[in-house]
Amino acid sequence: MIDFGAERAVYQQLADLVRASIESGEIAPGGLLPSSKTLEQTYGVSRETVRRALAVLRAEGLVITEPSYGTRVREASERRRVSVPRGASIVSGPASHAQRQALGVPVGEHVLVVTMGGRVIGEYPASTTELTCR
Structure with a gap:
């Protein structure tokens, strides 16, 4: 309770x-x-x-x-599994307008932004993505 x-x-x-x-x-x-x-x-x-x-x-x-x-x-089965390299940084936050359009996610959805060495290597809808480490 x-x-x-x-x-x-x-x-x-x-x-x-x-x-x-x-x-x-x-x-x-x-x-x-x-x-x-x-x-x-x-x-x-x-x-x-x-x-x-x-x-x-x-x-x-x-x-x-x-x-x-x-x-x-x-x-x-509604989740997509994505492998990210060891040492990558992952940040979750509300999707920007551009991210919502590019990823086809609704307002309020969060995105996972994967960076390596200060460079963005991927952006994924948080609710449908499972990240794994290579």
């Missing part, structure tokens, strides 16, 4: 609980998460807390939110 007196932010605790449900298989790949309203009522949290928790899970690539449908667990 949520510990409202804990140092860890409430939205992070909620993200942890939902993530645990996904990782345990309680919510299977392709399965719908409970609605935002249900999460609010179940855990006694605000709408903004639920929104922030779901944003964390989207940024991690665990869930996809589809308008008029809901939030579902991402299928494992």
Whole structure:
């Protein structure tokens, strides 16, 4: 349950609980998460807390939110595995307008920028990319 007196932010605790449900298989790949309203009522949290928790899970690539449908667990096959060289630096941040257009990602999506020696060697949508080291 949520510990409202804990140092860890409430939205992070909620993200942890939902993530645990996904990782345990309680919510299977392709399965719908409970609605935002249900999460609010179940855990006694605000709408903004639920929104922030779901944003964390989207940024991690665990869930996809589809308008008029809901939030579902991402299928494992929906991620692309990319191998990056040892010593590369990886930075995650919100996609710029140019990155959104080039990568075809929506507003609010994060991108992974891979650099080596100060030179960009790749940019990838964070929610659909799994980086591995060569």
